[in-house]
Amino acid sequence: MPSASPDRITRRKLSDAIFDRLHAMICSGELNAGDPLPSERELMDRWGVGRPAVREAFQALHNMGLITVSHGERSRVNALTPETAVQQLDGIAQTLLSVAPENLDHLxxxxxxxxxxxxxxAATRRTEKDVADLRDLVQQQTDARADVTAFVAADMAFHARIMAISGNPIISALADAMLKWIFQHHNTLLHWSGNEDTTLAEHTHIVDAIAAGDAEAAAKVMAIHLDRSASIPDTV
Structure with a gap:
């Protein structure tokens, strides 16, 4: 029996072809953030396809975070940012942590x-406002010592504020997502009791190093802080 030719053309699903055309319209700027997509009927008439294929293509675009599908309304193009792009990884990241817990250590x-x-x-790019914001967050965390939920929220806000100083939205979005994935995986298991003073002291040292513009000291103290956190079960 002759082997299949490597140049053989495979017939594509109609929904894939519709997806490609709509995706190209978004990438080219023909459809911008907030714009409504053509209606299902319009696309059916324009391209000579059935409603199921159009809906399947819309769902694929929705699953990628490119559009929002609303029943009874026209689907619209989403604003694309580093944050929205990284959010598309949320589901698979949580599943990965659930089915293979050892991935938490890798994360x-x-x-x-x-x-x-x-x-x-952050130590090389900080402004006076950046430093003031970080000190305010340390104070908020200090004031929240008796409230675990508020304490953890302030802790996450502190780390997110340091990320924002970089001015790099892609790196900041990725780092922020990793922190949230770790927190969500242990959101009912966090143990802070007895570690509040150490956490607050380390945060203060990090801010002091950033404020002084000492990049190496800031990196060193952050590494110590994260190593200690990682060594305590079920903490972020």
């Missing part, structure tokens, strides 16, 4: 690589 290691570097960058 914590990746977070450390990002945040140590971001602390170093």
């Amino acid at each position: 914590k290691e990746a977070r450390k690589m990002f945040e140590v570097g971001l602390a170093r960058v």
Whole structure:
């Protein structure tokens, strides 16, 4: 029996072809953020396809985060940002952590690589407002010592604020997502009791190093802080 030719053309699903055309319209700027997509009927008439194929293409675009599908209304193009792009990884990231718990250690290691570097960058790019905001967040966390939920929220806000100083939205979005994935995976298991003073002291040292413009010190203290956190079960 002759083998199949490597040049053989495979028939594509209609929904894939519709997806490609709509995707190209978004990428080219023909359809911009907030614009409504053509109606199902319009696309059916224009391209000579059936409603199921159009709906399947719309669902694929929705699953990618490119459009919002609303029943009874026209689907619209979403604003695309680094944050919305990274959000598309949320589901698979949570599943990955659930089915293979050892990946949590890999995620914590990746977070450390990002945040140590971001602390170093923050020390070279910080403004007076950046430093003031960080000190305010440390104070908020200090005031929230008796409230675990508020304490953890302030902790996450502190790290997110350092990430933002980089001015790099892609790196910031990735680092912020990693922190949230770790927190969500252990959101009912966090144990802060007895570690509040150490956490607050380390945060203060990090801010002091950033304020002084000492990149190496900021990176070193951040590494110590994250190593300690990683060594305590079920903490972020």
